[in-house]
Amino acid sequence: MDTLALERELAGEVWAQSLPYRNLVEMCDRFGPRFAGTDGYARAAAWMQARMREYGLVNVHGEAVEHMGWARGEALLRVLAPYEVELPAFALAYSPAGVFEAELADMSYGSAEIMAERGAQLAGKHALMTNANPPGYPRYIHRKEKYARAMEAGATGFVYASTGVGSLPFTGSLAFGQAGSIPGVSVSAEVAMSLRRWLESGPVRLQVIMRGGGSSAALSHNVVGELPGGAVDAPQIILGGHLDTHDIAPGADDNGSGVVSALEAARALAAVGGVPGARVKVVLFAAEELGLLGAEAYVAAHTSELDAIRLVLNADCVGVGGGMGICTQQWPALTEALRAHMRQIDETANVNDGIVPFSDHFPFALQGVPAVMVSGGPGESGRGFGHTACDTVDKVSSTRLQGVALNLARLALRVGSDGDWAIRRRAAEDVRDMLVSGGHDVILRMDGRWPFAD
Ligand SMILES: [Zn+2]
DSSP states (O other), X not given: OOHHHHHHXXXXXXXXXXXXXXXXXXXXXXXXXXXXXXXXXXXXXXXXXXXXXXXXXXXXXXXXXXXXXXEOXXXXXXXXXXXXXXXXXXXXXXXXXXXXXXXXXXXXXXXXXXXXXXXGGGTTSEEEEESXXXXXXXXOXXXXXXXXXXXXXXXXXXXXXXXXXXXXXXXXXXSSSSOOSSOEEEEOHHHHHHHHHHXXXXXXXXXXXXXXXXXXXXXXXXXXXXXXXXOTXXXXXXXXEEOOOOSSSOOIXXXXXXXXXXXXXXHHHHHTTOOTTOEEEEEEESOSTTTSHHHHHHHHHTGGGGGGEEEEEEEOSOSSSSOEEEEXXXXXXXXXXXXXXXXXXXXXXXXXXXXXTTSTTHHHHHTTOOEEEEEEOTTOOXXXXXXXXXXXXXXXXXXXXXXXXXXXXXXXXXHHTOTTOOOOOXXXXXXXHHHHHTTHHHHHHHHTOOOSOO
16 A cells, blocks of 8 residues: 555645535534534534535444533622622533522632642632642643532532633533532633632622523434445544534534544545545544543443554544644553654654543543544643633634644554554553553542442
8 A cells, every 4th residue: 555645645635625614614603502412412413424424424323322411591609798799600511500608718729739738618618719720730630620629628619710811711511421519600710800809808708699500311422424445343443523512602623623623534534445454433422521421422332342443533622723732641652653653744743641531532541442632732731712602713723624634534544554553452450550650540539430440
């Protein structure tokens, strides 16, 4: 096989028209937010199936994901002391509704260290925590961890403060696939600054008020298709990303960008005749934003195929910025192998051993499957406009989507057709070591996601 000749064809396919951006705009404009369990999600999923068929993919279908859904109600903070004022807030996904009155306590970053030091002051109070990470902290402290630590300390509510200026609060879910037991709201940096200023001179008493909405059983579908011609027992490459979004924006970067890039990679590969010797699937996951629920369901429904999966390329938030990052989940041999290819495909790509337990590659990685997260490059940490009302198509670059799609297609081609590929699914002990080495075991236990018996 002449890889370079095929790659030239792929490049022509991708660069001759700007399909990924056109698909992104159409999807965001037609269906709006694609929150799991809603009509907007279901319509976008049906539209994606039609696109897959149009692009020559076969065995296109939906796979049911039963999950806990959630609907937004109205939210606000009614401050009772030191002043009687109402402040804007909005509910975080899985928050219960009601009126919850308590004093507020500032828990800053909400890290394990801060909670060990001042968590005792939190019992019976609402926790104010920032969405930022402590400077220099060795791993990312996710919102769900902060919420869990607040509950552990006996908090009665969770007030999650943005750090960016401009009254732009972040949304997000409070727990993995289940209703939260204490209320959670998000406030802008400006609201948080007022609350902190008042806390400096005395107690702040407030009501977290949420009317309507709440959690209930829901159904979404993963969207699955594959390139024609792949043998059933051939090594598999999965190109994927989450199709769902939060409910306050169309999720252009998070994660319309990953979805249209994965789709474009598959379209281009189909147009050049597929990946010799491999079976290439496209899986667009449901309910990632509610706790990686679609990817978990996929892994559970395809246990007999896990040994055959050579690589999962999970594209999440690839539409903004310049660089491309690939995190292999603490797998040095995989890092080396992918780095060797990326040196030829895109020298600036940052291929590293990083562990990211918060996107759809991770349920695969927990099963020892080689599964990587494809995202922005170094220096592009933080969510940007992701999880805000401003995650709209104007933030996304068309040429970047094309670049990422071509990189995904070339990597899929190279790894899928490599007769000497030596990386195999990891044993459970190796997965365990990977988690412990990054300090992720503690968090997974807190979340109820620890996959081992102990
Ligand atoms: Zn995402």
